[in-house]
Amino acid sequence: MTAISDREKLSYIAAQAADARLNLELETEGMTLNLGPQHPATHGTLRIIAKLDGEQVISAEPVMGYMHRGYEKLAEVRTYPQVTALVNRIDWVGSFANEVPFILAAEKLMEVEAPPRAQWIRTALFEMSRVANISLFLGDMALQLGATTPAFFAFRDREHVLNQIEAVTGGRFHPNFDRIGGLKDDLPAGWITETKRAMRKMRQFCDEMEQLVLGNEIFAARSRGIGVIPADIGLSYGLSGANIRSSGVDWDTRRDNPCGLVHSELDWKVWTHPDGDSFARFWVRLQEVRESTKMIDQLLDGLPSGPIMAKVPRIIKVPAGEAYVETENPLGVMGYYVISKGDLVPYRVKIRSASFSNISIAPWLLKGVYVPDIITILASLYFILGDIDR
Amino acid sequence: MSDEAPAAEEAESEADPPESAEADTRYGALVEDSLGDTVLHTSVEAYLDTASAAHADGFALLVDVTAVDFLTYAGTRRLPHGVDPERFEIVTSLFNPQSRERVRIRVQVPVDEAAVASLFDLWPGSEILEREVFDLFGIEFIDHPDMSRVLMPEDWVGHPLRKDYSVSSIPVQFKSASNVR
Numbered sequence: 106m107t108a109i110s111d112r113e114k115l116s117y118i119a120a121q122a123a124d125a126r127l128n129l130e131l132e133t134e135g136m137t138l139n140l141g142p143q144h145p146a147t148h149g150t151l152r153i154i155a156k157l158d159g160e161q162v163i164s165a166e167p168v169m170g171y172m173h174r175g176y177e178k179l180a181e182v183r184t185y186p187q188v189t190a191l192v193n194r195i196d197w198v199g200s201f202a203n204e205v206p207f208i209l210a211a212e213k214l215m216e217v218e219a220p221p222r223a224q225w226i227r228t229a230l231f232e233m234s235r236v237a238n239i240s241l242f243l244g245d246m247a248l249q250l251g252a253t254t255p256a257f258f259a260f261r262d263r264e265h266v267l268n269q270i271e272a273v274t275g276g277r278f279h280p281n282f283d284r285i286g287g288l289k290d291d292l293p294a295g296w297i298t299e300t301k302r303a304m305r306k307m308r309q310f311c312d313e314m315e316q317l318v319l320g321n322e323i324f325a326a327r328s329r330g331i332g333v334i335p336a337d338i339g340l341s342y343g344l345s346g347a348n349i350r351s352s353g354v355d356w357d358t359r360r361d362n363p364c365g366l367v368h369s370e371l372d373w374k375v376w377t378h379p380d381g382d383s384f385a386r387f388w389v390r391l392q393e394v395r396e397s398t399k400m401i402d403q404l405l406d407g408l409p410s411g412p413i414m415a416k417v418p419r420i421i422k423v424p425a426g427e428a429y430v431e432t433e434n435p436l437g438v439m440g441y442y443v444i445s446k447g448d449l450v451p452y453r454v455k456i457r458s459a460s461f462s463n464i465s466i467a468p469w470l471l472k473g474v475y476v477p478d479i480i481t482i483l484a485s486l487y488f489i490l491g492d493i494d495r
Numbered sequence: 496m497s498d499e500a501p502a503a504e505e506a507e508s509e510a511d512p513p514e515s516a517e518a519d520t521r522y523g524a525l526v527e528d529s530l531g532d533t534v535l536h537t538s539v540e541a542y543l544d545t546a547s548a549a550h551a552d553g554f555a556l557l558v559d560v561t562a563v564d565f566l567t568y569a570g571t572r573r574l575p576h577g578v579d580p581e582r583f584e585i586v587t588s589l590f591n592p593q594s595r596e597r598v599r600i601r602v603q604v605p606v607d608e609a610a611v612a613s614l615f616d617l618w619p620g621s622e623i624l625e626r627e628v629f630d631l632f633g634i635e636f637i638d639h640p641d642m643s644r645v646l647m648p649e650d651w652v653g654h655p656l657r658k659d660y661s662v663s664s665i666p667v668q669f670k671s672a673s674n675v676r
Contacts, residue, residue, distance in 0.1 A: 170646040177631070178655055182662050213530055340555045340592065343620035354592060361595045425570070428530050429588060429599065431558070442561060442586065446568055455561040457588070465623035494646060 135163065140479065142171050148198070148245075149490020151464075155471065155479065162479065165471035167464050172494040180454040185211050185285060185421050188454065193279040195458060196492040199238030199435040201230045201270065204283040207454070209365040210430040210443040211285045214423045217416075219365070221409045223287035228366045229404040230270065230282070231432070232397040233300075236307055237266040238435035239347075239394045242487050243311075246387055247318045249484035250327050255318055262310040265303035272296055285421055287414035297405045304398040311395045319388065328383035332470055332482035335381060342469065343462035346437025348486060351389040352381035358433040366432065371403045383485035390487070422449055436460050436492055456495050460488035522548035524600065527575050533598045536578045542602045543612040546587065549598065550617045554589040557618035558597070560625055561586050562604075562632040566658035574603075582606040583634060587614070604634060613639040631656035 141152040150171040156163045176195065180188050192207050193200040205227060212218065219227065244259020267277045272293055274280030282289050318324050334344065336352040349356065357375040359368040376392040378385035425447040431440030437459025444453040463486055470482055519526040522545045524535035537545040563584045565572060572580050581603035590597045604611055613636035614621040625636040626645040633654035636642060644651060653660055 170644075170648070173646040175655065178662060337555070341557075341618050341620055343557050343618065343624075345556075356592050356595075362597075425573070426530065429532060438558070440559065440588070442559065442588070444563055446570065452568060453563045455559070455563075455586070457559040457561075461623065461627075462620055465620050469619070 138476065142168075148488070149494075151488075151490050151493070153467070153471075153479065153483070155476070157476065160475050162471050162474050162476065165468055165479070167467045169464065169490070169493050172490050174491075174495065176495050177454055177456060180451055182450060184449045185423055185451065188451065189283055190279070190281045192456065193281055194491060195456065195495055196238070196434065196436055196439075196460070196489045197278055198241055198489060199234035200278055201234040201274070201280045201282065202238075202432070202434045203439065204281070205231050205366070206430045206432045206434075206439055207441045207443070208283045208285055209432070210428045210441045211421075211423055212365065213428040213430055214426050214443060214445055215285065215417070215421075216424075217286050219287045220412050220415055221367075222291075222411045223413045223415075224365065224367050225404055225408050226273075226288055226292060226413065227283065228368065229300075229401050229408075230273065230280070231366060232401050232404070233266050233270055235397050235435040236304075236394055236401070237263050237270065239390050239397075240266070240307065240310060242390055243314050243318070243387070243394070246484040246487070247314075247324065249480050250324055252318065252321070252324065255314060258310065258313060258317070262306060265306045269296065269300045269303050272299070284414065286417035287412070291413050297408070300405060301402060304401050307398045308395055311391055311398075314391060319384075319391070325384060327477075328387065328481055328485065329380075331383045331478050332474065332485060333380070333382045334466065334470065338469065339381070339466065342466040344437070344466060345459050345462065346433065346435075347386060347389045347393060348437060348463055350376065351378045351385035353377055353379045358431060358438055362431070364430060364432075367404070368400070370407070371400050373400050373403075383481050386485040386487070420449070422447065423451070431457065434459060436487065436489060437463055439492075458492045458495060460490075460492035461495075464488050464493055521598075522552070525575050525577065529599075533596075535598055535600045536575055537600055537602055539602055539604060539611050542585070542600070543614070545600055546589075546614050546617055549589055549600070553591045553593050554596075554598065555592055556590040557614065557620050557624070558588040558590050559586070560588075560614070560621055560628060562628045562634055562656075564632060564656065564658045578603060583609060583632065585611055585628070585634065609633060610635040610637055612637050615639055630654070633657065 136157045138155045138157050142150040152168040153165055154168060155165040176191050179191055188207060189204045192203045195203045240259050240263045244256040247255035270280060271277045274282040334352050336354050339349050339352045355375060355377050360375055363369045373396050376389050378389050423445040425445055427444045429440055429442045431438050439459055440457035442455035443451050446452045471479055521535060523541055524537035524545045527534045527536060535545060566582055574580055583604040585602040585604055587600040602611060613625055625639055628634055629642055630644040630646050631654055
């Protein structure tokens, strides 16, 4: 008589389960999680303040400025040739690429043009800094997702490129090699053969990464569909470079607004990916490294002969005016807005760095994701803190 | 290329023949060519309208918002007729990903009323760029969601990129520092 029928028992259990589920879905007490300022997912010091509900992010705000070195202010008291030594240190992993837009802006104001050989070598070094920079990213993002091996492969193979950059410029990280009107020096003997060998090794590295990381189930599970940026949202936040190309926007400054560099004379392809997720960002960057190594091969094959410096005065005075030049740097579009008053020093230099705009999407992108995905998303956005804070 | 709504300063030059380069307007702003780049000169009042018109015309990417302090700029500044120089200038770079076109909007901002409209509603990416300008120049952006410092510490005094801010030997001022040398 008092025994509960099976059916009633089952409905009781079901009601208990529903109650438990309901309680889970009620808002739990929030928690604020502080990531950084020192965190390996950031190249430098970035702090992320994330308000959590359970394991879900309600809101996240990046706090930057820990590495603000005031280059825009310093550039106002340095002569034009001295500024290149400063701007080297903005994105320190691909530092030669930082010098190029500044030099191009100064050349635009002075109305001088580097001789063809200098332009070709400049483009080759520009692309090599991309290979060095992005190959580090390829290892690093895998490291953030728990795979240690790709990071060691990346550090090992990046050395081939850095050695070649060092052979020309004398500096592995801070070349300070670009000059208004050309380059500091010509290439050393035997460099072309060695560089081609290095590029072959980098292509092997790309193949290796493709199998090791892109073919990895865990990597795909943790990055596919994570941190999806629709193209219009990405554009409205000013995203550039591989971040916007992996949302399907076919825009590359190297192809669309070539200025001063010789990308238009090469046979290459702009890679895009329709998905816009973390996986797509990794995939696009991997293809870009491979494309860059092919570009460098073409540049070395077609290298014209001739002088490497145009005729510029020994003491460089830049005529009054304003110029804005941007190039497709490893991290995205980097531009320099230079105002000159006809002096030895620039009146104002605004450094438009890619990472500063790229990080601005973080509050939008991190809203609603889970804590482990914060790391995936930040790693896949790929910013260098020196590039954010300048 | 909308020729409607010419800027108020240009009302008299409307009588000029249209082939005169000076009378060119676009999005209600004066058009100037600077080393091959298109530069639009607009006023603080018309800034948001110019930006909205450009946004509606396909300039989907806000490349940059920055400012210049012309306090110590000796000599005359080259500005088109009808634009009065002020101490600050807001420079906004826009890019149209479809037509691959870029324009630059320049606005003269007086120092005693250093405030312009925020572009946050058009491009949310302007949030961080405008905070940087506020941080380093002290120019306010009206209707900005969070007008706070972004690069300098929150309790920093002064705006470093102003030309009357000394470049050398400033004692580092952090809130926890007990004795500032």
